Amino acid sequence: MAKKITGPQLILANRLDDGRAVFLTSIGTWSNNAADAAVAQNEAELDTLMTVAQAADLANLVVSVTPVVADTSGGVTAPAHIKFAMQARGPSVRADLGYQVSPNWEQ
């Protein structure tokens, strides 16, 4: 049964091999950039995304799959809660580390 949701949601996980935070996109890939995240507007859409995400979990690509409330108000998708927003950016006390530098900061 679809879980009741309180607003638009996106799906967050950590990559298995290096633990980096990643976001599920609408084509079923995982992006380093929260702006690429697919946003579920209702319970049925969230169910569909979670099915894709859980398959990636079973395929040993990601762990810790978590649906979180999305903030789309600025035109750019980001997790709404500060904790998950932190995952999308990196440590606030190290502006030189994490996705706040660039989604491809480690390449």
Add this chain to the structure above:
Amino acid sequence: MYAYDTYDHAMVNARVAEFRDQVDRRMTGELTEEEFRPLRLMNGLYLQLHAYMLRVAIPYGTLSANQMRKLAHVARKYDKGYGHFTTRQNIQYNWPKLSETPDILQELADVEMHAIQTSGNCIRNVTTDQFAGAVADEVADPRPYAELIRQWSSFHPEFSFLPRKFKIAITGAAEDRAAVKWHDIGLVLKQNEVGEVGFEVLAGGGMGRTPVIAKSMRDFLPISDMLSYLEAMLRVYNEQGRRDNKYKARIKILIDAMGIDEYRRQVDAEWEKIRHVPIDVPDEEVARIKAFFAPPPLPVLADAATEVDELANANFIFKAWLANNTGAHKVPGHVHVTISLKPHGGIPGDATDEQMDLVAELADAYSQSEIRVSHEQNLILPHVAKSDLPALWTKLDQAGLGTPNAGLLTDIIACPGLDYCALANTRSIPIAQTITERFDDIKRLMDIGPLKIKISGGINSCGHHHAGHIGILGVDRRGEENYQLLLGGSGAEDASKAAILGPGFNEVGIVDAVEKVVAVYLGEREGDESFLSAYRRLGPDVFKEAVYGTD
């Protein structure tokens, strides 16, 4: 320092090989995350917000210059060039890759280090006084006993799945620098009337959501009975500690429920059954372990050093550093030096790979190649000749390691908080940074005197806020970071629980509140009364009034 024998080497190397195999099997999917998680946690590997986190044990906070060099190397090669020294005398790396962790652990094993039992419901790294073996105020060096406990507790088959984590701290000095009363078991070395050395045994302390100060189990336990008695204490806890609710699973809850007298009675009964089984080690083995910790051969030197006085007269920062960051050594002409990892505006407990390398180099040059980590998240050079201090400080200062604030208000303990930690409610590091910037005047800090601020970003209390003279606890207030202010805690021999003063604040308000509290203290103190003594005399009301107003 303790040196691994062939057993230790074989054990740790076997563990690395085993974990390498487990990681391989996880990557190929042979192990599910559910199966793998407890295995990685047994090797100190957590999953945090941005990445995995590896916690490496620094047994009783003692490490060699070579080990420190290896920690620097790991930070550089496998991480982002830094590490975080913790209140439990461990180091945490924030960005290791799962696939590279076995290599990291192998490199650490090469210098006799590991991450075993740094997580999970087992007996964790035994912590102790950072000045052990260097100061005159101790009955005996506690580290040989900490090492015996480490050997006894490592892979202890009966105690690998306790109801909850278990933390033991030990001190040899009457001045408690190891917060022993805040541990599941605290051991205090003491002498009895006839001059024998033994332990006062405390039990049932802990922080988390239910802070409890340990109670006395026994006034004097002979050293020769240490391990069998600990075994009996752990057995009763292992059998009777609650496993149905992890918030009620620590020994503090068990002792609270049954009472310390009943717990003692059951432990004594258990002890009678096992004390003649060979758990305690023979005197020769104790002597063998003790020999590893024999005091270094320091020459007795003159207590006055003209080069020190000259620089102190010319440079106020050096003078302040001498006063705050060095302390008397038991060998005349020497001191122990606290290297502050609390630069104003910096991240408490963090050190870069370059800083770690420098500390290793300075330990080789000036401190018998020995380094300590304190539970207050600083590094210590335990055996330094006074005449070397000007050269030592100059090099530290150039590397950002010369902050003269040990024991002062800006020597803040802070947990990683929401900047890294998946269990956090709020950030804690930025609060520490703002406070240190607000109090960025060493003369003012020295006028305020000893004041311990401790910050946790969540109720688990990793930042010891319950034991802070001023404690700060982050709470989630409808999705906003909110900070509670607590006053009057102590982690020392006069341990006390800090009490919440009133409603919480946002991140600016909490720093303002700290300033108001300090102002009340400065206005009300009598003579050279410390903050904690003044708070205990005055009670919370004057502080409450200053912080929240009269209505």
